[in-house]
Amino acid sequence: MSDGLRDLEVTVWRGREAAGSYQRFSVPRQESQTVLDVIAWIQQNADPTLSYRYACRVGMCGSCAMTVNGKPRWTCRTHVSKVVKGDRLEVGPLRNLPVIKDLAVDMDPFFDKWVAAEGVFHPEKSRHDPIEPVRPTSEQRVVADRGIECINCAVCYASCDTVSGNPDYLGPAALNRAWTLYNDQRDGDRRGILDAVSGSGGCHNCHSQGSCTLYCPNELDPLGSIAGLKRATVRRAFGMEG
């Protein structure tokens, strides 16, 4: 299958947080091959100690994101031919998160911020109540639906330079979730959400760099969601609803 195609020259980040370096591997090229396949090939055939993370392999779990030729990507859904530069591929861990080892990062800070942004549904009803009718075409619902299909892959988080500069910044994914919930008419604490995103790490720190929206593999628009939160908080500050 690899006939006609030259081997890939892959450099992979090895090591832990502070100490580490790129290591070079030669990987046979195949017609159907994702970046994740390349990494798995290295672990299975060249260096059994290479560490990385994946689960679903189809773009649903958001565990496999890495930095590929300098850009954050979900590796299980990134075909090699789309990102390869000549025959070269450079793969590193996601930015902005602590590295556990090689290509695996600690995602806890990302999820801590998700919770800190009140990205958690606040129920008003219980399992004993009927399910609330919600018109799918209502303006609010349309807005909520736009941001709902996030797989928490942290690609946006890794792409954002504001996160790099400001470790307190909640980041695009958490804020996108907060905005989605804010527009969920069933949520019982929409004011609390606005409070949570108005602190010193809140939505107002976003400089609209737009990398989040550009790189989100699911074509979500955290940039737009964050702008929505900024508007909502300002409106409330002027006493216009909230």
Added chain:
Amino acid sequence: MRPHRQHPLWFAFILHRLSGLALALFLPLHFYVMALALNAPEKLDGFLHWAEAPLVKFAEFGLVFLLAVHIFGGLRLLALELLPWSGRQKTLAATAVSLSFLLSVGFFLRAI
């Protein structure tokens, strides 16, 4: 430049930041020069003559340019943040605004 930064919105961001920074650094200077009017009017006059020199003219051009870049960048941001527009409209508006601004600045500078 790091690959993840190579896209228009990030360029817009860094342009806005650098112009803002440059303006903030220039501003005290500007205030100082203006304050000369009170203490040493002749120095101010000398300064204004000096301002006719080509190099200084060029610097001035740079300053007006920075200011314009920053203002329109800022207006773009404010529109993006405060008006619930769709992404496409925002891009269109931004392009329109920046084009018109470039034209007008060019026009004014030539007139000087």
Added chain:
Amino acid sequence: MLTLRLYMLQRLSALVMAPLTLGHIATMIYAIQGGLSAEEILSRTRGSVVWMLFYGSFVVAVSLHAAIGLRVIIAETFAMRGRRLDALTLTIGLVLLVMGMRAVYAVTAP
């Protein structure tokens, strides 16, 4: 670093400045085109309450705006936080305000 309050101050000051700055540039271009000397410029602004308010509000707005803007840049670039950052923001704002007001006074005092 930027809370809602600082954010609003920065955006509001920007909104105030936008027309002021454009007005200022236009005036200057007009003035310089006419080849005005310092004396001539000053003779028009001195004693004018309108110009004083014009430049005065610009100075107030820009002190706020630039101080907050620099605060963000400093915090993100040099990882400065907390009291020190607040103090620095305040200092920058005050320096700009004082210098700016001196300039306004110089240009518009009767």
Added chain:
Amino acid sequence: MTKRPLLEQHDTDILILGTGGAGLFAALHAQQTAPAGTRITIAVKGLLGKCGCTRMVQGGYNVALGGGDTVERHFMDTIKGGKWLPNQEMAWKLCEQAVVRIRELENEVGCFFDRNPDGTLHQKAFAGQTADRTVHKGDLTGIEIINRLMEQVLSRPVEKLQEHRAIGLIPSVDGKALSGVLMIDMRRGTLRFVRAKAVLMATGGGPTMYKYHTPSGDKTMDGLAMALRAGLPLRDMEMVQFHPTGLMAGKGTKMTGTVLEEGLRGAGGHLLNGNGHRFMFDHDRLGERATRDVVSRGIYAEMRKSNQAPHRGMFISMAHLGPDLVRQKFKGMVKRCADSGFDLAAGKVEVVPTAHYFMGGVVVDADTRTALEGLYVAGEDAGGAHGSNRLGGNGVANSTVYGGVAGDVMGRDVAAIKALRDPDLSVLDAEIDRVMHPLSRKPGDIQGLRDVLQETMWDHAGVTRTGAGMKRGLAKLSEIGGELMEMGVAGDDLAFNLTWHDWLNLRSLCDISEVITRAGLARENSRGAHFREDFPEQGDLDQSYFTVAKRSGDGVEIERAPVEFTIVRPGQSVLPEGEPETLVGAAE
């Protein structure tokens, strides 16, 4: 012998293994029912909520919510779909509690499922159902369910042990109850023994010992292998569900085996062989719209006949419906295929049946209790609710319903348990030896050996089976198992050492593969997912039996146990007289 890593001790009250629908629901419910101050710990092989199959649920969640549909009807569909093998108490509770659970998911957890234009929940019908019953969120239902559950759990005081892999159930000194669970802290490569008063096993089965499979990479039958070693009875172990249309993209990519959704066939997609012949009507009058097992067997039979396709699969073709329509209706699927280089909308995509779900599991009662005190099992690890076949949409209903039940039951049970139990150290030692075994052997090609296992299971205990084939399979399996024990892993750095885990994965898969094959041999008829060419008849329904596998010495023993028709007997129905056969319009 490599030095043993330090064994850390850790105590908690309720320990939950796995963060799929079952594990996360258990954590929430345990928190609601357990006495204040109860320590709840959730341990998972990957990241919390980001592994396992519940996240991968596409089609949706079965629940009878009126509009003519009833719990009785859902129950009858489940029993008939399972070909009269389900444990009827479990199936009933599944259908009944799904109604509560879906309201909980919407009202308390915050899931938002697709609505009709008037704002009510939208429901559709999967194959094998007699009502529009499946609640969904587009075709990414699992992401919505797990993300919302994950947020709730993350925001509560539940201790999380992420990238902690359970490797052994350790009984108490007297052997009567469970003391705790031995784990590997995968990030550091150290061992940890966690004692708990109640342990829920919700590691989600996962038939990934087949050449083509759909589940996530973390699922390798660890739970069932642990249960087997602990001497627990496992039922229905021959029942492996194949999804007819897995993507075939070649051997070197993890994309191979992943699901192309059911809806493609429902919408009118054609299945073609290498000559472009639409072959499904040769096998069934419903053609491509027949049930999963039938279509899987059709494709498999065709594959054995003709070898033309590049990787020997068949093709699904949608283009005749109009590429633009396909692109619009199956946006996610088209994009996913495009990412791996295939044009689903206008071209044809090679497909193959792929191992999808495991109906077998630990014998439990309808309260998730097992034969071992202190051990509870829910979700795909538990056997009984589905019998020989799981209806599309019943999988996630099962894991969420029984996860919640387990949480409630454990929360109440721990109140009565005074102290943690001390472990049987000899078992603990043996389990530690087992995981350390490969570290003192010469490294070998583990992936290569897994390929051999997957070929073996695919060929001999796959979509269709024969007695002779399964016997050959057993011989191969014993060779593979032997080879694995001689194969090692370089043990100098155990931190995040995936190759060590590959070895352990393969160990679990080998153990359960043997059970699947032996149970397949013991069932001498064809029911649901289990089809034997040498026994193609379903056998007497009234005399239905299920298989029960148990460890005996070093081997596995299979018994047959009669199905108890506690609610309904074959030929009867719990539906009122005169109810229509189906409520689903002929259009779909």
